[in-house]
Amino acid sequence: MNGHWTRGAAGAVLVVGAIAVAGCSGNSSKSPSGSASKAASVAASAAESLASRGADTLASASAEARRKLDEAKNGVNAKDEVTLGAAAIAGDGRATAKVTAKNTADSAKSFAVQVNFTDKSGNLLDVVVVTVKDVAAGASGEGTARSNRKLTGEVRAVVGTALRY
Incomplete structure (x- = not known):
């Protein structure tokens, strides 16, 4: 299960990174490659945080599911x-x-x-x-x-x- 979810999170990181790079590349006061690099770094960091929160939410839901199933005595x-x-x-x-x-x-x-x-x-x-x-x-x-x-x-x-x- 985790392998499937991890691939989905990695895809989200790539999409968010691409959007951030495209949205920030129009700043003419800095070099385009420097702006793109900085934007990609910021986007990757934000996406990692988002993916981490998503993984935490899923882990929490899975733990709660296990707890509820454990309550079913002699199931x-x-x-x-x-x-x-x-x-x-x-x-x-x-x-x-x-x-x-x-x-x-x-x-x-x-x-x-x-x-x-x-x-x-x-x-x-x-x-x-x-x-x-x-x-x-x-x-x-x-x-x-x-x-x-x-x-x-x-x-x-x-x-x-x-x-x-």
């Missing part, structure tokens, strides 16, 4: 019992996806479902855990996964882990 793999609707970007810029959990057990159960929001290339953008509580035996329960932050572009929702407990 069993239920990935085959969970389906996700298509991801959509809500008015506030956050991605959402409908989560449906079918309880195939003979008593009421709850589900903890890790939803990975990815881009079309499979790069991890965000991670959330949805809890669907007290689903009756043989019935289905629903919840909604909502990203922790604004996401753009083509976003997909993928079940990472699903536990029935």
Whole structure:
């Protein structure tokens, strides 16, 4: 997962750097190559900081997801019992996806479902855990996964882990 995200962050660094160089190269009081070099340096530093914050946000979301999954005591793999609707970007810029959990057990159960929001290339953008509580035996329960932050572009929702407990 991290390898995919790192490549995405590197791409963002290159794009931000290119924009900063293009935006700053019109200063006629300094040499064009010196201005471009300084702008590229400033842009690279800003992009590294942005990428670092993005990595920190994703790491924090992943840690919180692990913590929530750990709360599902005696959970069993239920990935085959969970389906996700298509991801959509809500008015506030956050991605959402409908989560449906079918309880195939003979008593009421709850589900903890890790939803990975990815881009079309499979790069991890965000991670959330949805809890669907007290689903009756043989019935289905629903919840909604909502990203922790604004996401753009083509976003997909993928079940990472699903536990029935």
